[in-house]
Amino acid sequence: MTRSTGVVVIGGGQSGLAAGYHLRRSGIEHVILDAQTAPGGAWQHTWESLRLFSPAAYSSLPGRFMPAQDGQVYPDAAHAVSYLADYEKRYELPVQRGVRVSAVRRDGGHLRVETDSGDWRARAVISATGTWTRPFLPAVPGRRDFRGRQLHTVQYVSPAEFVGRRVIVVGGGNSGAQIAADLAHAGTDLTWVTQRPPRYLPDDIDGRALFDAATARRKALDAGSTDTGGVAHLGDIVAVPPVRAARDAGLLHAKPMFTRLTPTGAEWADGTTVEVDAVMWCTGFRPALAHLAALRLRGARGHIATVGTRAVDEPRLHLLGYGDWTGPASATLIGVGRPARDAAREIAGLLGS
Known part of the structure; x- marks a missing residue:
């Protein structure tokens, strides 16, 4: 019909x-x-x-x-x-x-x-x-070799299932920061990795300012003016209270992105390794x-x-x-x-x- x-x-x-x-x-x-x-x-x-x-x-x-x-x-x-x-x-x-x-x-x-x-x-x-x-998973070397659990933001529910586990959270955006803070507050053995150092927006900035910035950028581009940079110019992470609390308590320390996954963890370019039970992809x-x-x-x-x-x-x-x-x-x-x-x-x- x-x-x-x-x-x-x-x-x-x-x-x-x-x-x-x-x-x-x-x-x-x-x-x-x-x-x-x-x-x-x-x-x-x-x-x-x-x-x-x-x-x-x-x-x-x-x-x-x-x-x-x-x-x-x-x-x-x-x-x-x-x-x-x-x-x-x-x-x-x-x-x-x-x-x-x-x-x-x-x-x-x-x-x-x-x-x-x-x-x-x-x-x-x-x-x-x-x-x-349509969650995105990056083509990181060794991803198919890792024997632990891999999950994306869409599969995460709460830190309860990771108590006593070693977890890498990948991603320096809002999802990565919020989930990293969630796990850190719960005492999880956390490694947080980001492509670049985390860029927190000032604590007094929230979605209102982000909307205004995005709108101003669109108007500038439509008028042929210089690109204002929009939201990306302000930063990547909105410091909502749980993220702010974890950051201020020294629980959030971001490492650079690893170069590959191993069967039991991750390895960086300088040869540093870490063994983990799970990788959380907060990669958009x-x-x-x-x-x-x-x-x-x-x-x-x-x-x-x-x-x-x-x-x-x-x-x-x-x-x-x-x-x-x-x-x-x-x-x-x-x-x-x-x-x-x-x-x-x-x-x-x-x-x-």
Whole structure:
């Protein structure tokens, strides 16, 4: 069975809900297809101690402030899940759950969205699948020879399973710092390695400043001005309270990146070695875009060219929430609202024509 609608939004996390909010305000018929069986997007799968980078009021989707969490300046992931569930219900967004999209194809004047529960024909598609389902593991020499446990950020839950274990945490971004702090506070035998010395943002800077920096950079680039450097100019790690406490207590000491893994641990260029039981790869993600492969939009380096959120070679397709290339800070709660609004406006113009 093939159903028809104006717009299909693929993904029911924060980006998909922001898109739904603006499409609903514009009176555009749409459906949101989400592979998850419960609301909350990737937030429902994070580690227990994760904290947002900003206070609740500055971690909000369009139209609805996130309420503060009792006793917490920076809300935890469970609070974000509750907020997204309430947001979806409050605005009566048409989310269909447990629907996995396999492909998007051109179908005359429409786009055909193929799923495991039937197809949809739409005049426009917003892809908002995020990155959480595509963890990145670097091609480090010896990675296949290591006999201990290897896991990525997506598999980490709490330090309880690493009590009495020796662990290397790889990564100098926010995930690496937060998980390293989590393990350090629990007394784990920790080795933290980073590509360059950790760059902490000043303690008074959080997600609000990061959003402003990303927006200023995008405006400068659009105007042909000098690149401001954006968020990267400020630093790599937001010093949320657990990270700040571990740093100030002298529990976080980063070593340079090792040159290879051995069957029992890691080795550095100077011959130094360490034996460990587990390697935690906090090495980031890649956009989850396999469902768009049939459209053949990727360039030589696998990148889909966009103007704002609109795909250059397929104007009926918008990409939302994958990073600055689809809108300043669009992978964040506070940042996705503006590109979602812009995508809805462009789609309204397309449908009107």
